[in-house]
Amino acid sequence: MQSSTMPSTDTPAAKLAFQLYAAIGVAVFLLMMVAGAAFRAAQAVWVPLPANFGYELMTLHGAGMVGVSGLAGAAVMWYFLRRYVALSTGMFLAMLGLSLVGVVMILAAIGIGRYAGAWTFLYPLPAKSMGVWGTHAAAAYVGGLVFIGVGFLLFYLDCALAILRRYGSLVKALGLDQLFGSRPLDTSLPPTVVASTMVVIIQVLGILAGAVVLVMTLVNLYVPSVAFDALLMKNLIFFFGHVFINATIYMAVIGVYEIIPRYTGRPWTISRPFLASWAAVTLIVMAVYPHHLLMDYAMPKWALVTGQVLSYLSGIPILLVTAYGALVNIHRSGLRWDLPLRLLMFGLFGWAAGVIPAIVDGMLRVNLVMHNTQWVPGHFHFYLLLGLVPLLLGTLLYACTRSDWTESALDRASFWIYGIAGAVFCFVFLAAGWQSVPRRFAVHDSAWLGFAQIGSLAATLAVLAALVLGVRLLARLPRVSLTA
Amino acid sequence: MQTAAWMWSLMFMAVIAAVFLWVVAGASTKVTDKADPAPAYRWRNRLFWAVIAAGMVLTFGTLWDWPIAGHAAAAPKPDVVIRAVGQQWRWQLDRDTVKVGELVEFEVTASDVNHGFAIYHGKNRIVAQAQAMPGYVNKLRVRFTEPGDYEILCLEYCGLAHHGMRSVIKVRAGS
Numbered sequence: 339m340q341s342s343t344m345p346s347t348d349t350p351a352a353k354l355a356f357q358l359y360a361a362i363g364v365a366v367f368l369l370m371m372v373a374g375a376a377f378r379a380a381q382a383v384w385v386p387l388p389a390n391f392g393y394e395l396m397t398l399h400g401a402g403m404v405g406v407s408g409l410a411g412a413a414v415m416w417y418f419l420r421r422y423v424a425l426s427t428g429m430f431l432a433m434l435g436l437s438l439v440g441v442v443m444i445l446a447a448i449g450i451g452r453y454a455g456a457w458t459f460l461y462p463l464p465a466k467s468m469g470v471w472g473t474h475a476a477a478a479y480v481g482g483l484v485f486i487g488v489g490f491l492l493f494y495l496d497c498a499l500a501i502l503r504r505y506g507s508l509v510k511a512l513g514l515d516q517l518f519g520s521r522p523l524d525t526s527l528p529p530t531v532v533a534s535t536m537v538v539i540i541q542v543l544g545i546l547a548g549a550v551v552l553v554m555t556l557v558n559l560y561v562p563s564v565a566f567d568a569l570l571m572k573n574l575i576f577f578f579g580h581v582f583i584n585a586t587i588y589m590a591v592i593g594v595y596e597i598i599p600r601y602t603g604r605p606w607t608i609s610r611p612f613l614a615s616w617a618a619v620t621l622i623v624m625a626v627y628p629h630h631l632l633m634d635y636a637m638p639k640w641a642l643v644t645g646q647v648l649s650y651l652s653g654i655p656i657l658l659v660t661a662y663g664a665l666v667n668i669h670r671s672g673l674r675w676d677l678p679l680r681l682l683m684f685g686l687f688g689w690a691a692g693v694i695p696a697i698v699d700g701m702l703r704v705n706l707v708m709h710n711t712q713w714v715p716g717h718f719h720f721y722l723l724l725g726l727v728p729l730l731l732g733t734l735l736y737a738c739t740r741s742d743w744t745e746s747a748l749d750r751a752s753f754w755i756y757g758i759a760g761a762v763f764c765f766v767f768l769a770a771g772w773q774s775v776p777r778r779f780a781v782h783d784s785a786w787l788g789f790a791q792i793g794s795l796a797a798t799l800a801v802l803a804a805l806v807l808g809v810r811l812l813a814r815l816p817r818v819s820l821t822a
Numbered sequence: 823m824q825t826a827a828w829m830w831s832l833m834f835m836a837v838i839a840a841v842f843l844w845v846v847a848g849a850s851t852k853v854t855d856k857a858d859p860a861p862a863y864r865w866r867n868r869l870f871w872a873v874i875a876a877g878m879v880l881t882f883g884t885l886w887d888w889p890i891a892g893h894a895a896a897a898p899k900p901d902v903v904i905r906a907v908g909q910q911w912r913w914q915l916d917r918d919t920v921k922v923g924e925l926v927e928f929e930v931t932a933s934d935v936n937h938g939f940a941i942y943h944g945k946n947r948i949v950a951q952a953q954a955m956p957g958y959v960n961k962l963r964v965r966f967t968e969p970g971d972y973e974i975l976c977l978e979y980c981g982l983a984h985h986g987m988r989s990v991i992k993v994r995a996g997s
Binding site for chain 1: 823827831835839841846862863870873884888889935936940946955956958981982983984
């Protein structure tokens with residue numbers, strides 16, 4: 339019988355579970371890219387879509403991307419964390435099963451119920467559609483998110499239990515006893531465990547906040563006389579949303595810690611700056627969310643200052659610990675480049691560079707004139723499309739092809755097209771934000787069409803390249819190894 | 823401000839890209855002697871303190887003079903007060919004409935869902951904005967320096983006709 343403090347065993351069920359995550363992840367990412375590109379093409383007046391259908395696509399794209407990013411990020415974390423602690427394959431599959439139930443509900447809400455309240459379900463919009471969608475449609479969407487949230491919560495609680503069994507406490511697993519102790523560091527504590535512990539802490543708290551606000555929204559839907567404070571709801575929604583989407587990248591970056599040292603032969607071990615940065619981001623990711631509410635002047639002044647200051651500080655661990663550490667690790671290491679490594683390093687660049695416009699937008703003085711312009715999708719597409727997705731793809735490809743990878747010209751072409759077209763797509767968003775073009779408009783004024791048109795072309799190329807990379811991954815999925 | 827944000831972002835992103843390219847370009851070359859990361863990490867320590875110092879300058883430089891006029895601080899009495907109520911999908915303004923140079927205070931709120939009250943000069947420059955939220959009044963102070971028709975757009979997604987939720991503030995030369 340497997341000891342609860344030993345690593346997980348590599349059963350066929352575990353392998354199949356990982357393959358399911360990879361296959362569903364690739365398919366959903368591609369479909370959601372198509373939905374997003376179609377919305378951009380509608381803005382460009384190249385695809386004739388009624389406004390409501392455009393907003394349905396926008397809602398689907400947002401919810402689908404956030405959800406699949408969470409699932410794929412969790413798959414990367416599970417893939418590596420299970421080497422150090424005993425994780426349950428059942429819980430891992432339960433997360434997928436509950437998420438799929440949630441997805442069906444969300445698809446029904448949008449496709450049948452015409453729900454188009456954006457993925458953020460900003461209270462009280464779900465209940466006040468002016469007759470465009472009904473109460474049950476909004477409830478199906480919100481209920482779908484509840485199912486997905488429950489699935490994730492089960493997974494993170496399983497991770498927490500496994501970490502506690504192996505390391506005794508979350509404090510020790512995060513390395514805080516070492517960080518604040520006087521003894522030499524015990525470098526046997528894997529970076530993966532430190533990162534996973536951070537993710538478990540923030541995700542459990544974030545999802546619980548999400549559950550609270552989702553239930554409050556459901557109550558309001560069916561009992562409209564029970565109304566809630568709109569600012570309180572906004573705080574809860576943005577705390578949940580910010581934590582959730584950020585956690586996806588912090589999970590994906592585990593692939594960098596685990597895989598890059600295998601290319602360079604230089605181990606990536608914990609250090610005091612490493613532990614300090616992960617302790618800091620645990621707090622920062624949860625406390626920084628008021629930077630989404632800088633234009634809510636009803637918020638206390640200290641909260642707005644906190645939002646700006648922590649936005650700035652959040653860049654330091656990313657740039658000076660993870661990105662810097664990876665660059666030092668590969669510097670003149672004699673490594674041999676291949677597609678997984680290219681994707682991982684490019685993903686790290688996308689994350690690091692995307693932090694800059696995020697920090698800029700987190701400044702109150704800038705936010706006053708750039709909040710809810712296309713600057714916002716510009717920066718988050720930078721670190722999701724150019725950061726998260728390449729990190730995930732790189733890790734999954736590595737897991738599938740480690741032993742016998744042969745890189746084709748098509749691989750190289752797809753990588754470069756994805757990177758260049760993706761960068762153009764993101765920079766066009768940023769340029770449009772600079773020119774005050776609003777985000778989340780299904781219909782654009784003629785003065786803004788040029789941005790949407792260039793963005794649509796770039797999006798089409800990026801989706802095609804992603805399709806090739808996705809198919810390459812799916813073709814190799816049968817070869818996946820849990821010990822790659 | 824928008825141009826400063828754009829230029830500074832491009833510059834720092836270019837620096838990050840250059841560092842990545844430089845390291846990536848040399849990564850497949852193996853150093854002959856044993857790799858010693860210590861000098862790189864000494865540089866990182868210096869960089870850390872430089873970033874902290876820059877952050878303090880940036881924080882005090884951008885927040886000492888509080889960017890939101892009249893928010894959380896004593897402020898001069900406005901010349902004109904305009905109540906702006908967002909409602910799916912129109913703006914109700916109790917006055918739509920002001921003079922250049924007047925200190926205008928918009929009392930921004932919403933009667934149904936969240937909206938975003940953004941004042942545009944032309945199609946490509948936001949002058950200022952505030953969220954319009956049911957149950958709250960956000961006071962936005964603006965002193966228009968140029969005459970013209972300033973379009974009000976909704977910048978918080980509010981449903982089917984969100985993109986069409988507009989109004990106009992007419993700013994006329996003072997007499």
